[in-house]
Amino acid sequence: MCLSKMTVASGGRPGIPSWKLAEGNKDMSCDHCLKLNRLCIRIVKIDGEYRFGIQPVPENLREGSTWEDTRFWLLP
Numbered sequence: 001m002c003l004s005k006m007t008v009a010s011g012g013r014p015g016i017p018s019w020k021l022a023e024g025n026k027d028m029s030c031d032h033c034l035k036l037n038r039l040c041i042r043i044v045k046i047d048g049e050y051r052f053g054i055q056p057v058p059e060n061l062r063e064g065s066t067w068e069d070t071r072f073w074l075l076p
């Protein structure tokens, strides 16, 4: 679940995120965050502990960028 979509959805109402631009891959940024150009932040469980996770732009939209590039996290 994307925290941005849950808490600050467009129109002021939270909703259920979708991953059409990521072709269903929920490890990528959700459609809502891509459209509004904001970081897609989720709660992820790593080694049994819950942490914040920032989901990257889907590979097909990154244009070869790496995690050090802005486009890896946000569309221009």
Ligand SMILES: [Zn+2]
Pocket (backbone or CB within 6 Å): 002, 003, 004, 005, 017, 029, 030, 031, 032, 033, 034, 039, 040, 041
């Ligand atoms: Zn999101």
